[in-house]
Amino acid sequence: MGSSSSISSAHLLRLYDRFESLDRDNRGCLSPDDFEALGGLAMNPIGGRIMEAFFSSGQDTVDFSSFVRILAHFRPTDRNRNKEGAQQELPSSRTRKLKFAFQLYDMDRDGKISREELLQVLRAMLGLQVTEEQLQSIAERAIQEADLDKDDAISFDEFKKSLEKTDIDTKMSVSFLK
Amino acid sequence: MELFFNPFDNLVCILLGISFTVWFTLLLVFIIVPAIFGVSFGIRRLYMKTLLKVFEWATLRIERGAKEKNHLLYKPYSNAIIAKEPTSLEEEIKEIRRSGSNKDLDSATEFELSDIFYFARRGVESIMDDEVTKRFTAEELESWNLLTRSNYNFHYISLRLTVLWGLGLLIRYGFLLPLRVTLAFTGVGLLVFLTSIVGLLPNGRMKNFLSEKVHLMCYRICVRALTAIITYHDSENKPKNGGICVANHTSPIDVIILASDGCYAMVGQIHGGLMGVIQRSMVKACPHIWFERSEVKDRHLVAKRLSDHVEDKSKLPILIFPEGTCINNTSVMMFKKGSFEIGATVYPVAIKYDPRFGDAFWNSSKFGMVNYLLRMMSSWAIVCSVWYLPPMSREEGEDAVQFANRVKAAIARQGGLVDLLWDGGLKRAKVKDTFKEEQQKLYSKMLVGTQEDRSRS
Numbered sequence: 001m002g003s004s005s006s007i008s009s010a011h012l013l014r015l016y017d018r019f020e021s022l023d024r025d026n027r028g029c030l031s032p033d034d035f036e037a038l039g040g041l042a043m044n045p046i047g048g049r050i051m052e053a054f055f056s057s058g059q060d061t062v063d064f065s066s067f068v069r070i071l072a073h074f075r076p077t078d079r080n081r082n083k084e085g086a087q088q089e090l091p092s093s094r095t096r097k098l099k100f101a102f103q104l105y106d107m108d109r110d111g112k113i114s115r116e117e118l119l120q121v122l123r124a125m126l127g128l129q130v131t132e133e134q135l136q137s138i139a140e141r142a143i144q145e146a147d148l149d150k151d152d153a154i155s156f157d158e159f160k161k162s163l164e165k166t167d168i169d170t171k172m173s174v175s176f177l178k
Numbered sequence: 179m180e181l182f183f184n185p186f187d188n189l190v191c192i193l194l195g196i197s198f199t200v201w202f203t204l205l206l207v208f209i210i211v212p213a214i215f216g217v218s219f220g221i222r223r224l225y226m227k228t229l230l231k232v233f234e235w236a237t238l239r240i241e242r243g244a245k246e247k248n249h250l251l252y253k254p255y256s257n258a259i260i261a262k263e264p265t266s267l268e269e270e271i272k273e274i275r276r277s278g279s280n281k282d283l284d285s286a287t288e289f290e291l292s293d294i295f296y297f298a299r300r301g302v303e304s305i306m307d308d309e310v311t312k313r314f315t316a317e318e319l320e321s322w323n324l325l326t327r328s329n330y331n332f333h334y335i336s337l338r339l340t341v342l343w344g345l346g347l348l349i350r351y352g353f354l355l356p357l358r359v360t361l362a363f364t365g366v367g368l369l370v371f372l373t374s375i376v377g378l379l380p381n382g383r384m385k386n387f388l389s390e391k392v393h394l395m396c397y398r399i400c401v402r403a404l405t406a407i408i409t410y411h412d413s414e415n416k417p418k419n420g421g422i423c424v425a426n427h428t429s430p431i432d433v434i435i436l437a438s439d440g441c442y443a444m445v446g447q448i449h450g451g452l453m454g455v456i457q458r459s460m461v462k463a464c465p466h467i468w469f470e471r472s473e474v475k476d477r478h479l480v481a482k483r484l485s486d487h488v489e490d491k492s493k494l495p496i497l498i499f500p501e502g503t504c505i506n507n508t509s510v511m512m513f514k515k516g517s518f519e520i521g522a523t524v525y526p527v528a529i530k531y532d533p534r535f536g537d538a539f540w541n542s543s544k545f546g547m548v549n550y551l552l553r554m555m556s557s558w559a560i561v562c563s564v565w566y567l568p569p570m571s572r573e574e575g576e577d578a579v580q581f582a583n584r585v586k587a588a589i590a591r592q593g594g595l596v597d598l599l600w601d602g603g604l605k606r607a608k609v610k611d612t613f614k615e616e617q618q619k620l621y622s623k624m625l626v627g628t629q630e631d632r633s634r635s
Contacts, residue, residue: 015306018306018307022305024543026544035305038304038305039304040300040301040303040304040305041301041304041305042614043614043616043617044297044300044301044304044614044617045297045614045617045618045621046294046297046298046301047301047614050298050301050302050305071302071305071306074299074302100298101294101295101298104294104298105291105294121294122289125293125294125297125618125621126618126621126622126625126626127614127615127618127619127622128615128618129618129619129621129622129623129626130622130625130626134626138288138289138625141288141289142289142290142291146291154291159291162291163291163292166292166295168295171270171273171292171295171296171299172295172298172299173299174299174302174303174306
């Protein structure tokens with residue numbers, strides 16, 4: 001992992017235990033079925049998309065190192081102390097998390113969140129609880145706010161810019177119990 | 179050619195003969211005879227205390243070893259891997275937005291791109307740790323019980339500890355295992371043989387009396403075959419005829435544990451092989467409820483046979499495990515309502531195993547039955563507590579599901595187990611969509627709810 005707060009061997013062992021317990025047919029790798037069996041993931045409105053993140057490189061199985069690599073996106077970010085003594089996020093870890101979130105929206109991986117893609121995500125998160133018009137208006141507003149170059153899509157830089165003040169670290173991190 | 183009998187051979191034969199006799203006498207006196215009469219010498223409890231002291235020492239050594247090397251020990255927690263914050267959907271999404279904008283939040287809770295963070299995080303949390311899956315892996319221990327199967331800190335073991343472990347291995351596999359296997363065969367063999375004999379008698383009080391004695395004796399021998407040290411609490415609440423006994427399920431051993439303290443009518447599917455032989459001979463001595471494979475699917479038939487049985491007050495109480503599957507003894511999962519619909523008095527029983535001596539949980543996807551039994555017989559001991567809870571009946575206006583949940587809560591509370599709403603069958607089946615809908619409803623209330631307010635003003 002190469003950074004000062006890399007995953008300790010104890011935590012890695014825990015993750016390996018977890019990997020093994022998810023791997024129900026003991027093949028040494030996880031398949032979509034293994035993820036679908038997780039209650040918590042199945043009831044998550046974007047559970048399917050999160051699962052996609054693990055299988056993104058076109059393969060239909062996930063081995064342990066890929067498993068850890070994806071989960072590492074959610075490590076609490078490394079922080080540096082700058083000259084004034086205040087803590088700042090390392091830009092690289094922040095960018096990694098943003099990239100992960102961006103890819104949850106950008107299904108076809110073309111580097112832009114189109115209106116269509118935004119509508120799909122919104123539909124997933126809201127289900128049948130809102131009407132088509134409400135969905136359209138929400139998407140419209142979101143694109144208007146973030147789309148700076150007016151190409152009717154949100155690029156990764158625009159995405160980053162609109163979230164530059166958001167505290168990504170605590171909200172997109174999962175920390176191990178000591 | 180003459181065969182010379184080496185005087186040595188003679189000596190060896192005599193020694194073998196003597197040790198065999200001694201062995202058998204010890205077995206008989208210390209184990210089988212007490213089993214027949216239901217008394218105990220207290221040897222097993224002494225054994226338990228000694229073992230605990232040894233385990234504590236072993237754990238301290240490991241911790242010391244790890245500290246010397248300044249490493250983080252793999253500390254198992256049976257509760258969670260990750261720190262989960264108990265915030266609700268609304269709170270968290272508002273917090274994310276608050277950090278991202280200077281706007282006055284109360285008037286503008288509309289969709290933000292950052293909302294997805296909440297769902298992404300929750301999703302990843304459930305991949306790393308969830309309530310259901312961890313109930314189906316063995317519970318983890320704080321101290322090491324000298325079994326390699328429960329130790330993850332191998333590289334901190336000193337020489338002394340390794341020697342101790344080796345000694346333990348020798349004792350367990352060389353002495354305890356053969357002893358236990360012998361006892362197991364004796365117990366099962368006697369069960370089949372004696373119940374067949376009792377079955378020849380005409381129905382009546384004598385038969386019931388003998389059948390009771392025979393069952394109890396054989397189960398007690400089996401209990402000793404596993405070196406199970408059981409503490410029964412509140413025996414005044416023991417199930418009576420015409421009732422249904424329900425208990426939480428951790429392994430097939432549960433049956434032996436309960437049946438060695440009282441007589442029950444078992445319920446189950448008829449198997450082939452050895453199991454089937456045992457089942458068929460048991461039913462000769464007293465009425466158990468065995469179903470053919472085809473009958474198991476027919477819920478009405480099952481319910482009818484069960485209710486017929488409870489109505490006959492001369493028949494023994496039925497023993498049922500409503501979870502339907504083995505759970506790892508840290509929680510109680512959803513009870514299937516079938517046994518609660520019949521309308522008989524329910525006698526709940528809580529069984530809690532002490533995991534320090536050997537993990538009794540049967541992970542049926544990992545181990546077959548024989549493998550499991552071998553593991554059980556090569557552990558140190560199986561220590562558990564059984565609580566007989568006061569009988570419960572279905573109340574007015576309560577349906578079967580609510581009644582089942584009430585009983586489940588009582589069992590969970592008594593045994594110190596977590597009471598979960600999840601269905602044990604979830605470990606194999608997929609989750610229903612209703613849970614997802616609830617999440618969607620919560621989120622949409624946040625967004626759309628405020629839009630309605632705006633249109634009003």
